[in-house]
Amino acid sequence: MDRRTALGLLVALDPLSALAQDLTPARPLPWRLRSRFWMNLHHVLAELVQADSELAAWRQPQGWSDAEGRAWQAAQHRYREAFAEADIPFDERFQALRLALLGIADAQPLPTLAPALHPFGQALEEAAGPYRRHLWSGHAVLNEAWIQQAQPLLNRHGLLLRERLEAVLQPALPEYIPVDVVAYAANFSGAYTHPGPAHTIMPSTRKSYQGAASLEMLFHEACHTGMDSRLISDINALLAPRGLRDQRGLWHATQFFTVGHLAQRVLAEAGRAYVPYGQRWRVLQRAWPFAIAPLEAHWLPYLEGRNSRDEALAALVEASYPA
Structure with missing residues (x-):
């Protein structure tokens, strides 16, 4: 029985209870969007030392004082030695420093850092003046x-x-997701999220994240807080009898497809046309081309209420991993 049907029956049987249900405040949305100095500087320094950085012109900026230039170069040197070849979202030292900066407001000094992070704290302090x-x-x-x-x-x-996404993926979103909006995320793939504690890094300058795509990407990243856990485990459970695991990333393709489709539907109901992120920017075609036809044939009917989750997922896995 869906929510609308249940509420209809409740009104018929007990109008006062139904009224009380309607007056119950909605669960607050979890996102807290903010832009903070130290978190931005941390990611800007990491972006500067990436080989393909679009900030190459700022590695040796013109018009700064000699002292500012030396401090800027020294900070870059420390970050380059540690992070030039790092996979930033998964690098332990970079992410430990992200966690240390998580609650630090603009006017606050850096916190006391673990000894292994001292060189990066020094780099941030060296770069703080010129960056500011x-x-x-x-x-x-x-x-x-x-x-x-x-x-x-x-x-x-x-x-x-959120209501529709939780109904489809079934684990609920967490109650609180701080989102640090940074100019650059130092990550080729764009935004990234860590689940414990839930925290999203969202690059504001990424062309593909503008307009209504910002809504989809906030929900997409929120799924990485653990909302995708059941999808991952269910796909692997269906593959286990054949001695397989989801090495092709079907779960991620399904998550992209799901969030994009639901965002498109919600916006369409409000009178706004929207092309899902994965479709507009050809994410599925580039990352998971094997999954496109199975998703459209087997998962889309579930999203549209024409099939059960179990039947849809079994068919999706079978088509994506044919014997």
């Missing part, structure tokens, strides 16, 4: 602009989209 004087105000404006486009979309569509 020359780059931070511009980055803060870009971050705030992204927040100002994303927050109204969350306010208008977030409750309905």
Whole structure:
């Protein structure tokens, strides 16, 4: 029985109880979008030392004082030695420092860091003055602009989209997800999320994250807080009798497809046309081309209420991993 049918029966049997249910405040949305100095600087320094960084011109900026230039170069040197070849979302030292900076407001000093992180704390302190004087105000404006486009979309569509996504994937979203909006995430794939504690890094300058895509990407990243755990385990359980695991990333393709489709439907119901992120930017075609036809043939009917989850997932796995 779906929620609407249940509420209809409740009204017929007990109007006062139904009224009380309707007046119960909705569960607050979990996201807290913010732009903070230290978290931005941490990611800007990591971005600078990536080989393909679009910030190459800022490695040796013109017009700064000699002291600022030396401090900037020294900070980059420390980050380059540690993170130039790192997979930033999974690098233990980088993420330990992210956690240490998680609650630090702009005007606060750096916290006491573990000994292994001292060189990076020194780098942040060296770079803080030049970054604040020359780059931070511009980055803060870009971050705030992204927040100002994303927050109204969350306010208008977030409750309905969360309800539908939780019904499909079934684990609930956490109660609190801080989202640090940074100018650059130092990650080729864009935003990233860690589940414990839940925390998202969202790059404001990424072209593909603008407009209504900001809504989809906030929900997509939120799935990585553990909401995708049942999907992952169920896919692997279906593959286990054949001695297989989901090495092709079917779970991630399914998550992309699901969030994009539900976001498209919610926005369409509000009169707004939207092309899902994975479709517009050809993410599925590039990362999981094997999954496109199975998702459309077997998972889409479930999302549209024409099939059960168990039947849809079994068929999806079978088509994606044919014998």
